[in-house]
Amino acid sequence: MTTTADHDTYIAAAPEQFRPELTRLRAILARTLPDAEEMVAYGMPGFTVGGTVVASYAAFSRQCGLYVLADAVARYSDEIAASGLKATKTGITFTPRRPIPEDLVERLARASREAATGA
Numbered sequence: 001m002t003t004t005a006d007h008d009t010y011i012a013a014a015p016e017q018f019r020p021e022l023t024r025l026r027a028i029l030a031r032t033l034p035d036a037e038e039m040v041a042y043g044m045p046g047f048t049v050g051g052t053v054v055a056s057y058a059a060f061s062r063q064c065g066l067y068v069l070a071d072a073v074a075r076y077s078d079e080i081a082a083s084g085l086k087a088t089k090t091g092i093t094f095t096p097r098r099p100i101p102e103d104l105v106e107r108l109a110r111a112s113r114e115a116a117t118g119a
């Protein structure tokens with residue numbers, strides 16, 4: 001994908017099959033992190049709190065990813081695995097056929113904000 005300046009442009013340029021998932025993630029993150037600011041860094045749209053990126057998302061050729069701080073992934077690693085999703089130190093990958101559950105996105109985003117701000 002090309003470099004984008006905002007979330008709308010990023011989602012519009014993503015592969016068509018991933019656009020609904022990216023739109024859903026954006027809405028969940030915006031609702032869960034009302035004090036966050038939207039931004040784009042390293043080619044990915046995300047949300048910052050106090051200058052720290054606490055959540056971002058991306059589309060690739062075969063999957064999507066949600067990226068949060070490592071403490072959040074570690075805290076919910078069992079739930080991530082139980083959902084049948086793959087995780088790295090800071091990311092969870094998924095497909096539209098097996099999306100990341102909304103409540104898990106909310107918990108990960110809150111935990112990431114806590115890790116970033118201590119609150």
